[in-house]
Amino acid sequence: MTSTDDARTVDARAVTEAAVSTAADLEPLFQTLSAGLAALGAGLSEDQFPARGLDLLRASGFWGAGGETVLPGPAMLRLMRLVGRASLPLGRLFEGHVNALALISAYGSAEQRAGAAQDIREGRLFGVWNTEGQDGVQLLGGSAPDTTPLTLQGAKTFASGGFQVTRPLLPVDRRGERQLVLLRADAPESELRAVPGSWQPLGMGATGSVTLDFTGSRVGESDLIGQPGDYYRQPMFSAGALRFCAVQQGGAERLLDEVRGYLHRLGRGHDEVQMLRFAGCWTALRGAALMLAEGERLERACLAGRVSEARLLAQVDAVRLATEDACLALLEASERAVGARGLLEPEPFSRLVRDLRMYLRQPAPDAARLRLGQWVLNDWTPDDWTPDDWNPEDD
Ligand SMILES: Cc1cc2nc3c(=O)[nH]c(=O)nc-3n(C[C@H](O)[C@H](O)[C@H](O)COP(=O)(O)OP(=O)(O)OC[C@H]3O[C@@H](n4cnc5c(N)ncnc54)[C@H](O)[C@@H]3O)c2cc1C
Missing domain, CATH: 1.10.540 (Butyryl-Coa Dehydrogenase, subunit A; domain 1)
Incomplete structure (x- = not known):
């Protein structure tokens, strides 16, 4: 340490x-x-x-x-x-x-x-490396009829942290089911090879999210976490998105703050065009933040059995949607506000913009939007959930 x-x-x-x-x-x-x-x-x-x-x-x-x-x-x-x-x-x-x-x-x-x-x-x-291409990771061996040692075969894409992560948790395929494996990446039984040139992104370069091939790595029964299918168990699988939305919203607040400072340095802090631009951006960001807070309350209510899982998952999709839309609107407004001059280094904007644009790309965004629309048109009712339902003792 x-x-x-x-x-x-x-x-x-x-x-x-x-x-x-x-x-x-x-x-x-x-x-x-x-x-x-x-x-x-x-x-x-x-x-x-x-x-x-x-x-x-x-x-x-x-x-x-x-x-x-x-x-x-x-x-x-x-x-x-x-x-x-x-x-x-x-x-x-x-x-x-x-x-x-x-x-x-x-x-x-x-x-x-x-x-x-x-x-x-x-x-x-630690890290969780789930994303993979056609050559995704399989867990072979370990039980009859194949009693050879448990061995990994295949690769993960977007392995954030790469070799710096010594305890990656890998959801891998084992006979058609998803099994979590905690890899001791720095142990001699582990064989990790980075695919050269696999991380040349628009932004977030500093995460070093390379493609890693694990073929030949040996693991033990004691490295298998939980039962097959646990990784996808709800509501935990989807509700984890609340955490990445919070990170994204933090990045967006930083960008807004930096743009504000820049405009003031140029004497444009009272410019009406900029004021109009950022009124809507702030409102959308604030709305996403409040929706995120509501999502966290709903998660607790769901775990306590007071709210259905379907209601929580609809909220998670709504938080993803609100966060993505608010961040994209802010990115657009920020680029227009600082202009080409502001997008030159050493100003921070080109990096902040690239990082946020890249990090906003999360799995199946349109599927999340579609699920939410399905829920709104078929399951939502006006008295479904209101802030009055929040139990103050939970706060
Ligand atoms: C900086 C960064 C770090 C990351 N780190 C990690 C990590 O450590 N571990 C990890 O597991 N992952 C990681 N990821 C991957 C991340 O979790 C997402 O899986 C990935 O970013 C999603 O990629 P995508 O935008 O190509 O998504 P997709 O889901 O492929 O979406 C892209 C487009 O394809 C469409 N689409 C998706 N599925 C279908 C379909 N079936 N049919 C038709 N259209 C479809 C979508 O609607 C969308 O328009 C990281 C990503 C980034 C950007």
Whole structure:
């Protein structure tokens, strides 16, 4: 574990082990993290893997978030938003790390959860690598009639973090079902090869989301997390999108703030054309943020049995849609507002715009829109859910 501040590290560990659950406990950690991210500033704005940002998170008390560090839902989304505001590549990597810990917490055995907690204490970076092409990863062997050792064959695309992730969680095909495998990527039994030239993206270059071939990697029965099909179990599978939406919204808030500063530096902070442009953008972003908060409340209500899974999943699709639309509108307005001059380096806009445009590309966006429309026309009723249904004791 790397740390630049011993005192803060000790505090953070104590908090982690106590499995924090109150907003008051978390406030000092948020303040420290916020100041740390601000101090890194330019260190997070290069096209390089955000190692220093990850070190900051390792020392922050939030490294086990989603796993042993149990955060209340609003705090989790605040964390994602805060990191995304500092750096979208850092936010993407951290969101994958948290997602892996959440999946191991939900579906892993007691031994596997304890193993992940030890890995967290050692500062290891987790990730979830699901996306793949035609040559997706298969798990071969391990049981009759094929009793050869469990072996991986095939590749994953968009493997964020690449070789920096020493504990990737891989949903792989095993006899037609999806099985989660926690790979010890730095162990001698693991054979990872990056496909040259596989990561030359529009933006988010710093995440190093290469294509990795795992063919020949050996795993053990104890590396299999949960039962076949667990990865796709709802509502967890879809509701995880709330976290990436929070990261994206954080990135959008950063872009808006930077554009505002730039316009003021040019003496255009009171220009009416710009005012008209950003009134709508702010409203859409704010709407997406409120819808996200509502999504988090609905997730809790669903887990408590007060709201149906279908209602929650419709909300998740709505949050995705609202976030994508608000961010795209902001990107368009920002490009128009700063113009070509603003899109020159060293101004930050070309990188912020490219990163947000790239990170907005999430799986099957039109399918999400279609599902939501189907629900609206067939299942929604005007008294289905209103803010009055929110239980204040849940907040
Ligand atoms: C920076 C970055 C980091 C990432 N890191 C990871 C990671 O660590 N792990 C991971 O698992 N993934 C990762 N991903 C992948 C990500 O989760 C998505 O899977 C990926 O971005 C979706 O790609 P796409 O835009 O091509 O989506 P698609 O779902 O392919 O959508 C693209 C278009 O195809 C259309 N389409 C989709 N399916 C169909 C269909 N069946 N029939 C007709 N049209 C269809 C859609 O409507 C849309 O118009 C990352 C992505 C990015 C950008």
